[in-house]
Amino acid sequence: MARGVSKRVLPGFGLSLGFTLAYLSLIVLIPLSAVFIKASTMTGPEFWQAVASPRVVASYKLTFGASLLAAAINVVFGLILAWGLTRYTFPGHRIVDALIDLPFALPTAVAGIALTAIYAKNGWIGSLLEPLGIKIAFGPPGVLVALVFIGLPFVVRTVQPILEDLDAEFEEASASLGATRWQSFTRVVFPTILPPLLTGFALAFARAVGEYGSVIFIAGNIPMVSEITPLIIITKLEQYDYRGATAVAAVMLVISFILLLVVNGLQAWSAKRTGRAL
C-alpha cells in the first residue's frame, strides 16, 4: 500500500491520460479506422480491382521506385554532409547546418513550384540539361528530384549526433594499431553509424512514399508514367469514387504501419548499438 501511494504522489494521472486517449482517439484513431471499415464493406474483386488496376500498379512502381532511389541518394550525400558538418570547420558552417532542415520547414507546395521552375526546360538547370537531351520536370525524374529534396534532412539528422558523440579514442586505437584513415572509417566508424544510416534511410523512404505537395507540380502527372499513388487517391475522390480512393488509401496505410514498425525497430537497434536514443 505504501508503495502504491508513493508511486502516485503526483496528481493528474487520470486527467492527463484520459485527455491524451480521448484526443488521440477522436483526431487520429477513429478517423483512421474509417478507412478500414469502409474498405471492409467492399467485395474482394471490387477491392482488388481498385488497388490492382494497371494504372494504380504503375503508380506503386513509380512511388516506391523513386522513393527508394531518393532515399538511397540521400544516404550517400547525407553521410557526406553529416561528416562534413561534424568533422570539419569551414566558413558558413552554422548556416549550412541550420538550412539542412529547410525541407521540414518549407511548405511542400512552395518546394514543388520552386523545383519546377528550376528543372523545367526554360529553368535554371533545366535549360542547361535540355541541349543534352535530359528532361527532368514533367516526368519520372522530376518525381525523383522532389523526393530527394524532401528526404534530404533525415539521414543527416540521424547520423550527425552519433558522429558527434563518437569518442576519438576508437579511431586513436585503430590508428595506433596501424590502420589507415580509410580502414578506421570502414572498420571502426562505419559499423557504429550503420544503424542510424538505415534509420535515416527508412525515415526518408517512409516520408517519400506519402509525399504529395512537392511532387505534383513537377511530375507532370501523366497516367501510367508519372502519376504517384497519393495523386491516384485524389483523382478517384474527384471522380466521386470514394470506395476506390479508400481502397488505395488502405493499401498505403498498411504500408505506412509496416514502415513505422521498421523505423521503430531500427531506432531500438540503433539506440542499443550506439548507447543513445535517436
Next chain:
Amino acid sequence: MAAVAATIDTRVHGAGRFEANPATRDSVWVKVLVLGLGITYFAVFLLLPLIVVFVEAFRKGVDTYFAALVEPDALSAVRLTLLAASIAVPLNLLFGLAAAWAVAKFQFPGKNLLITLIDLPFSVSPVVAGLIYVLVFGLQGWFGHWLGEHNIKIIFAVPAIVLATIFVTFPFIARELIPLMQAQGRDEEEAAISLGATGLQTFWRVTIPNVKWALLYGVILCNARAMGEFGAVSVVSGHIRGETNTMPLHVEILYNEYQFAAAFAVASLLALLALVTLALKTYVEWRAHRPIAEEQSV
C-alpha cells in the same frame, strides 16, 4: 528525430576537436572532396530552390509582388492559414503536455504502444489524412447525413481544414516533450509536492521551466507545418477562393492559372516563414544547450 532539441550537442565546437586530433583528422584532399560534394549537393538541392522562390517572386517587379500580396483572395488565404494554425497549435500543445505528463510521470501498461500511436500521423500520407475526414464527415460519410440535415458544413469548409491541420501536426510537441520529461524523471515534482505545493503550482513552477526550450521548439515546428500543410488540407478544402483557401492552396491556384509571379510572391511569404522558423529553431537549440554556468552569468 525524436527530441532533436534534447540530443543536439555543441556542434560547432565539436568539429575543431576532431580536426585537432591526428587520429581523427582527415587528409586535406579528403576534406576538400567531402566538403566539395556536400556543399554542391546542399547548394543545388536546398539553396537553389530557396533563391528561385524570391527571384521568381520579384521577376515582374516590386509592384506586382505587393499587388499579389494585398489582393483580397490572398489576404483571405493568409487569414485562414493564421486561423487554422492558431487553433491547431494550442490544441496540440495542450495534448503534448498532457501526453508527456502521463507518459513521463506515471507507470501504466501499454505505454510504449501509446508513444508509437502518437507518432502515427507522421507516417500517414497527407492525402490519406485528408481522406479520413471526408469518410467521417463527408456527404457519403458516417455523419454526412446528420450534418446535412442540421445544415452543418465540415468538409469543404473551415472546420475540416482545421481538423486536417491538427492531424498532420499532431505529434510535433508531444514527441519533443516526452523523451525530455522521461529523462528528467519526477524527483523535482515529488519534492515540490512534499513541500506543500499544489499540483498546478508544481506544474507551472517546476515542470514548465524545466521543459520550456523543448516546448518552444515543438511549438515552432508545429506552427511551421500547420501554416504550410498542403496535401491534407487540399483534400478537404474544396478550393473555394476567398473562403476555403489557405496560403499553400492559394499558391497552387495562382500557379495553375499561370500567374507565376503572384504564385511565387505568396510562396515567398511561406519561404520567409520557413527561414524565420529555422532561425528560431537554431536559437532555441543554442539556448537549450548553453552550459548552466553561462546561463546564470547572463
